[in-house]
Amino acid sequence: MKETSTRLVLHFPKETWDKPVIYKLVKDYDLIVNILRAEILPKMEGSAVIELRGERKRIGEAVKFLKSLKIKIKPLELDIFREDEKCVHCGACIAPCPTNAFYLDQETFKVKFDKDKCVGCGHCIPACPLRIIYSTEF
Ligand code: SF4
Ligand code: SF4
The missing domain is CATH 3.30.70.20 (Alpha-Beta Plaits)
Incomplete structure (x- = not known):
């Protein structure tokens, strides 16, 4: 099992504001989720900066899950x-x-x-x- 971590910027469409997205990442994909910043308001678009830690394959699956909810994802790689x-x-x-x-x-x-x-x-x-x-x- 290959463990890794990645930091991502997420932009949530307003349809996802009340979805248990972080819970699903932990429960369904067995990831450790570190929320570095989050701006989520009822019925509005939101954003978050998160760190995901876990098995590489599971992180890939989790990213696919996020995309299936139309959540936009950008890696944090700026120096x-x-x-x-x-x-x-x-x-x-x-x-x-x-x-x-x-x-x-x-x-x-x-x-x-x-x-x-x-x-x-x-x-x-x-x-x-x-x-x-x-x-x-x-
Ligand atoms: S890019 Fe700027 S705002 Fe973001 S973590 Fe680094 S220093 Fe802070
Ligand atoms: S001038 Fe210095 S303290 Fe002010 S925003 Fe720029 S880097 Fe930060």
């Missing part, structure tokens, strides 16, 4: 950089970051970037007013 010397530490990149990769250092009151925590969702890129956060794939 994010910041031009540190240009940062004015305004903090605008902190709230959109689902993993606290951008965070306020409580001692220096500077905004720091912990690349190890970044899942490459890209939410921080449009948030920066100076446009100093970028990815090789944007």
